[in-house]
Amino acid sequence: MQSDWRRTHHCGELRVSDTGKTVVLNGWVNSLRGYNQQVFVDMRDRYGITQAVFESDTVSQQKDLFQIAEKLGREFVIAVLGKVRPRLPGKENLDHATGSVEVLASEIRVLNQCPTPPFEVTEFPGEEIAGEDIRLQYRYLDLRRPSLQKILAMRHCMNKVIRDYLDRDGFLELETPLLGRSTPEGARDYLVPSRVWPGAWFALPQSPQIYKQLLMVGGYDKYYQIAHCLRDEDLRADRQPEFTQLDLEMSFVKQDDVLEVIERLTVEVFAKCVGAKIARPFTRLTCAEAMARFGSDKPDLRFAMEIVDLTDLGLKTEFRVFKEAVEGGGKLRGICAKNAAGRFSNTDLKPGGKLSDFVIQCGGKGLAWLKVENGKITSTIEKFIPKEVQEEMRARLGAVDGDLILLVADKEEIASQALGSLRIHLARQLGLLDGLSGQYQICWVVDFPSFIFDAEEKRWVANHHPFTSPREEDLGKLESDPGSVMARAYDLVINGYECGGGSIRIHDPEVQARLFSVLGMTPEQARHRFGFLLDALKYGAPPHGGIALGLDRWAMILAGTANIRDVIAFPKNQKARDLMTGAPASVDARQLKELGL
């Protein structure tokens, strides 16, 4: 019966030029419209929607044709054999590419039934789709939604463009193990117990970092891989425990060589996947500049609202908070929110108010403000600031009537970061990001410090990772002044998302050993943990460097969504659970016993 039928066309394919053809369509019932003598069925597959018509007076080998059509339900899987005919004049449906034709059914097979779905698969513009947890629980139904299918097809496009581009450029796609060795530092590992070696554990890769460096030692001078990476850390709207990177490494290159490959690749991906033109070279900001101007090492450049330094003016006020912060070596900095004076009440701004609380959550001590309204400046701290200083602040921030100036005085790092977070927060509240779909602001952030001092552990930790090469000119102060050592590292930032990061690596075993030492490892510990790498570097490691791109975040940006789960077929929820399968779940006692657990 069914086996002698073969799909001849998909549901987005038929046109008027196909008139008269006998066709077989397969698909899901998207919707039904019935009369007592006539039933219209919209059949859906991932290509589109085609209307099939069943008429009670159709002469067919199948006697029960109309009775079956009448009893169809949404999401039934059906095969329809019939003849293509143009729709009656004026009855075309321009919403669908196939809307000028329909298939007059002469036979139908119900390939599978479906109970009433827990939510509606059909999407309507401007209407809310079902809540996320129920969609994740029935992800296979959610995956039928055209918008999700479009995103996953776009990811396919990304992968294909990447592979085509890198292949053309002479890169080899090579695989690296999933079962590897746990390395300290960095993200928490997912661990896999060894049955053969009871008590010993594999770690799933946080990234193929060390393996790709070993491939460089092995002579594969241009490597890439679209790799799954796993990190057992808490989730965010743009973070999953399991995610996909374009991992790439090159030998005999300098930083600019890597950046150029990625810039050209980026231009191609954006052009081919979403039809966007990206200009290059990309903007480059040093880490210090990004922090000073935007309060973030992943600045969103789609809007201005830059941070302005007013430290010198802090001393010219009688406001104790400002003076004490500045005299203590801190900074006074501010941003100007355009046309926001009327948007925030004094209640929002004063201690305990929404904006003030926001700054405190960012680690700041509080928020000061000036409103420019009706040609004058008002503020609760107005009386502590001489008029000419107020005017100087207004001028430096470029504030005009209607604007709101927000000030934070604190240690430099806190002042910058708090204002950086506030900048993003305000942009969302003020709608500065609305209507920006299809706009992409891409930049490199470069010149990161190699080390950050971990106050809790009281030691230097690697800012990027411990294989990142310091700048050659900084090698001399590796031990004497680690805080001033700059790394040959770079991040790719798109619309405020960190979408990639990489570095030129250390290829000299002695430098690598020194770096481990700065991080507080004894030579014995370094040998125990990374002996294989130190050995490999000894045996003729070429200079090399590379980058990894977070493809899930790329997909988010290209798809215009703020939720990473929207671009992954089977994502985990915020608590790292798979609501569909129930993973993680307990296992049989026997399995544990075999593993010696």
Place this chain on the structure above:
RNA sequence: GGGGGCGUAGCUCAACUGGUUAGAGUACCGGACUGUCGAUCCGGUGGUUGCGGGUUCGAAUCCCGUCGCCCUCGCCA
């Protein structure tokens, strides 16, 4: 682990300051209808207001606890 938000019909939401029998749209079921297309029209089913406790004459609403989901800080070399 901390902070914030949410939880009402299968789904999306409403229900004023605590006050009648918790409503609407949609889905679903039944009926009418020969050109619909998010069909329409008529009728109907559907509720432990997440769960447990408390305050009250009276709780979806207030309080406490708990569970779940989302955002966020910490964390993410």
